[in-house]
Amino acid sequence: MQEIMQFVSRHPVLSIAWVGLLLAVLVTTFKGLASKVKVISRGEATRLINKEDAVVVDVRQRDDFRKGHIANAINVLPNEIKAGNVGELEKHKNKPIIVVDANGMSSQELAGALSKAGFEQVTVLKEGVAGWSGENLPLVRGK
Incomplete structure (x- = not known):
């Protein structure tokens, strides 16, 4: 314990940075556990699409969407x-919804908004379209 105290007294900036990072990790972890929106793997997404008729909601810009998206994505x-303003999605409120973005970083907030709007089962695809195409899963072009 004395060695830790010596380190802290000699390196206060590193110690503060370490405590800050630890707190950030803890907050992020507990937020994820408490959230209604879960992050799912590509395998789980495929299962939801094939077995439970899940609706894929792609939140990327239109040009990125046209360059390649998951089949039947909206x-x-x-x-x-x-x-x-989720007009076309309104009829899918009782189906599983998979929110997809470019890399899985910005879709959590949007999935939360959909959940608050009354969608029953909202999930986020881990690593987004980048992870999907990284595993050579099919993408549809155009539309």
Whole structure:
């Protein structure tokens, strides 16, 4: 214990940075555990699509969507979800929803908004379209 105290007294900036990172990891972990929205793997997404008729909601920009998206995905822009304008999705409220973005970083907030809007089972695809195509899973072009 004395060695730790010596380290802290000699390296206060490193010690503060370490405590800050530890707190960030703990907060992120507990937020994820408490969230209604779960992050799912590509295998789980495939199972939901094939067995439970899940709806894939791609939140990337239209140009990125046209360059390649998961089959039968619906392209809804983030500002439309934030504004509550989810017209085409409204009929799918009771189906599983998989929110997909470019790399899995920004879809958590949008999935939370969909959950608050009354969608029953909302999930986020881990690593987004980048992870999907990284495993050579099919993408559809155009539309």
